[in-house]
């Protein structure tokens with residue numbers, strides 16, 4: 001596609017992508033795949049070229065992978081795609097009328113088209129000032145700082161029993177650290193997976209030596225020069241050499257505060273991933289949009305969504321208005337903890353059918369339905385049936401019909417039954 005074929009103005013300024021990570025990279029590459037020939041510039045606040053985050057709570061944190069293995073592309077691949085990656089460049093403002101992004105060094109980067117992919121930042125614990133030993137886990141730098149603390153026998157307190165916290169707990173145990181996890185809910189990962197699966201995963205972690213303080217909040221992080229532990233709301237003090245705060249992430253939209261774009265709950269986009277003016281689209285964790293497959297506004301903080309949206313935001317940015325396509329997708333995530341793989345696709349619904357549950361092992365396959373149709377599937381170590389069910393969600397199959405068909409797959413799997 002030549003620039004003149006697109007709906008974009010063609011002043012030669014090119015397309016600027018803000019956010020040099022998963023969604024931004026895939027958007028930049030998709031511009032080339034769709035034939036865009038003008039300059040493509042990827043601005044990223046971090047000092048590294050694009051890298052992958054899932055290994056930061058898994059293989060890189062355990063030391064199984066060297067950090068360089070998380071890189072998404074090498075310099076040669078970026079050069080071949082003619083993507084100019086500018087690392088260490090933070091966008092601080094956007095002027096949609098002048099079509100300029102302002103950066104922290106005072107420069108203005110002009111664009112014909114803009115793709116916003118600034119993702120999320122780790123949420124910090126209110127009232128807990130930064131100090132040595134107090135960690136979050138979002139960036140490669142965070143991962144390496146935490147990794148340096150995880151010696152055999154070191155005491156790690158994890159605040160928050162969500163995915164990042166529990167993956168980090170598993171990684172820390174594999175390195176011989178003593179791990180205690182604190183969470184206000186009665187089972188780990190309960191908010192997303194519910195109490196039954198939460199209880200099974202809690203057993204799994206206990207078998208690997210993780211201690212829990214559930215149903216408790218943190219009153220304070222203690223230690224002034226460096227972390228010494230945390231105090232719980234019942235007054236108990238948990239001593240710790242390091243504390244990981246794993247309480248979620250917030251969309252990185254601060255730099256858009258004066259832009260006129262709607263940033264009330266992430267960056268609000270329409271179904272084409274357009275964020276206000278037609279020459280601005282967006283992708284990844286930062287985006288809230290209405291997913292036509294579910295008729296629901298959502299913001300998804302998962303890997304496959306960032307890739308798919310990056311490609312879609314680029315395609316729609318280049319397309320003439322009548323040729324844009326709404327971004328419809330079945331959200332998907334996975335989590336690896338020890339030898340257990342948790343996968344979820346779609347959306348939870350009011351109807352629930354358990355097709356598989358093993359009392360002795362964390363093995364589940366649970367279908368969710370809305371208005372009689374399959375809307376979601378949750379799998380713990382039941383990968384084969386999960387893959388089939390994921391496809392059925394996009395096909396909007398009747399719940400009972402999907403359950404019957406999937407049941408026929410179950411006697412031969414999973415291997416642990």
Ligand SMILES: Cc1cc2nc3c(=O)[nH]c(=O)nc-3n(C[C@H](O)[C@H](O)[C@H](O)COP(=O)(O)OP(=O)(O)OC[C@H]3O[C@@H](n4cnc5c(N)ncnc54)[C@H](O)[C@@H]3O)c2cc1C
Pocket residue numbers: 018019020021022023024043044045046052053054055056057089090091092117118119120121137138139164252255283284285286300301302303304306332333334335336
């Ligand atoms: C430790 C960890 C483990 C994960 N594991 C899984 C998993 O197992 N399965 C799964 O499905 N998902 C997982 N995820 C989620 C997945 O990695 C994210 O959904 C994905 O990274 C989102 O990509 P993104 O490009 O939208 O945002 P991000 O990856 O957050 O990237 C945004 C980039 O924009 C940059 N940026 C922000 N503000 C600015 C600015 N003003 N100017 C310039 N640049 C800026 C940031 O520095 C960052 O590099 C994990 C995430 C983490 C942190």
